[in-house]
Amino acid sequence: MASIQQIQSPTLTAFAEDILQGLSGTPKKLSSKYFYDEQGDKLFQQIMRMPEYYLTDCELEIFESRKEGILQAIGQDHFQLLELGAGDGMKTKVLLRHFLERGVDFQYQPIDISSNVLMELEESLRTELPALKVKALPGDYFKVLHELRGHSGQPKVVLFLGANIGNYTLEQAQRFLRAVAAELNPGDLLLTGFDLKKDPGVILNAYNDPAGITAAFNLNLLRRINRELGATFKLQDFKHWETYNPITGETKSYLVSRKDQHVFIKALSRSFHFEAWEAIDVELSKKYSLSELESLAEQAGFAVQEHFFDQNKYFVDSLWRVE
Numbered sequence: 001m002a003s004i005q006q007i008q009s010p011t012l013t014a015f016a017e018d019i020l021q022g023l024s025g026t027p028k029k030l031s032s033k034y035f036y037d038e039q040g041d042k043l044f045q046q047i048m049r050m051p052e053y054y055l056t057d058c059e060l061e062i063f064e065s066r067k068e069g070i071l072q073a074i075g076q077d078h079f080q081l082l083e084l085g086a087g088d089g090m091k092t093k094v095l096l097r098h099f100l101e102r103g104v105d106f107q108y109q110p111i112d113i114s115s116n117v118l119m120e121l122e123e124s125l126r127t128e129l130p131a132l133k134v135k136a137l138p139g140d141y142f143k144v145l146h147e148l149r150g151h152s153g154q155p156k157v158v159l160f161l162g163a164n165i166g167n168y169t170l171e172q173a174q175r176f177l178r179a180v181a182a183e184l185n186p187g188d189l190l191l192t193g194f195d196l197k198k199d200p201g202v203i204l205n206a207y208n209d210p211a212g213i214t215a216a217f218n219l220n221l222l223r224r225i226n227r228e229l230g231a232t233f234k235l236q237d238f239k240h241w242e243t244y245n246p247i248t249g250e251t252k253s254y255l256v257s258r259k260d261q262h263v264f265i266k267a268l269s270r271s272f273h274f275e276a277w278e279a280i281d282v283e284l285s286k287k288y289s290l291s292e293l294e295s296l297a298e299q300a301g302f303a304v305q306e307h308f309f310d311q312n313k314y315f316v317d318s319l320w321r322v323e
């Protein structure tokens with residue numbers, strides 16, 4: 001059988017290379033950033049509307065009730081507003097509208113790896129907030145943030161919402177935040193959404209809905225590999241499985257092979273063996289305690305400016321300043 005080095009070639013896309021690496025390892029692991037193709041974007045929008053998925057409602061409540069407090073804490077009326085992994089921007093629009101109404105001079109720069117979702121966002125902003133200055137930036141947020149380094153001379157306010165940070169382990173989040181701080185200047189701000197530790201039953205239900213929307217969302221990753229890389233995954237031969245560990249705060253999603261099987265991926269010219277009940281690790285959603293996120297800020301070189309909670313204290317948008 002060919003080794004990974006032999007198969008890797010300059011003609012493989014980043015997606016194909018990541019799938020090759022992920023399915024060649026033990027345990028098998030795929031990145032959740034690839035959930036978001038056109039179908040994945042639609043399924044995620046359905047997830048955000050599910051009653052069990054409290055995260056969206058909490059963050060929306062925070063923005064609706066604290067938008068003026070957030071603006072006061074930002075403390076400037078002239079800045080560049082960047083958003084990492086903007087998605088459909090549904091919640092962000094509450095802030096954008098408020099900032100416009102208050103006469104703030106800013107340009108909104110949403111960054112997303114899904115150019116599809118970004119196009120839809122731009123289009124909706126054109127009709128809903130025609131006065132807004134928008135510059136959509138497709139690509140990996142890290143690459144884009146790096147390219148923007150020192151560009152404008154204006155202070156930057158960076159949004160990283162919707163508990164996207166939860167997709168990283170604690171160590172990865174530390175590295176990520178240090179790297180974000182390194183791309184910013186002292187005084188720049190970062191507003192990050194953190195899902196907080198709470199009743200484990202509430203957390204597990206959010207990722208394990210009875211209607212099976214989350215299962216369809218996760219399984220869609222296999223459909224994407226079938227379509228884009230010519231693979232032979234049969235979705236019915238994999239099962240969505242969810243766990244929550246209240247000590248680490250880690251909610252984990254797996255796709256478990258229901259039987260011993262081989263899956264061929266044409267773009268990689270190779271097949272992958274799955275033993276019966278072998279799992280692919282597909283997503284992490286880490287939940288934080290307040291003390292944990294405060295030390296995360298400090299270690300990455302930020303000073304915590306203010307926490308904005310929903311009324312249940314399920315979620316926090318935490319504003320930090322680069323020191």
Ligand SMILES: C[S@@+](CC[C@H](N)C(=O)[O-])C[C@H]1O[C@@H](n2cnc3c(N)ncnc32)[C@H](O)[C@@H]1O
Binds near residue numbers: 036087091140164
């Ligand atoms: C869970 S959605 C959240 C969207 C939005 N922030 C919200 O709170 O509703 C994550 C978004 O981040 C984008 N994304 C994930 N990883 C990314 C990366 N490395 N670079 C750029 N965008 C990324 C996805 O395409 C998706 O639109």
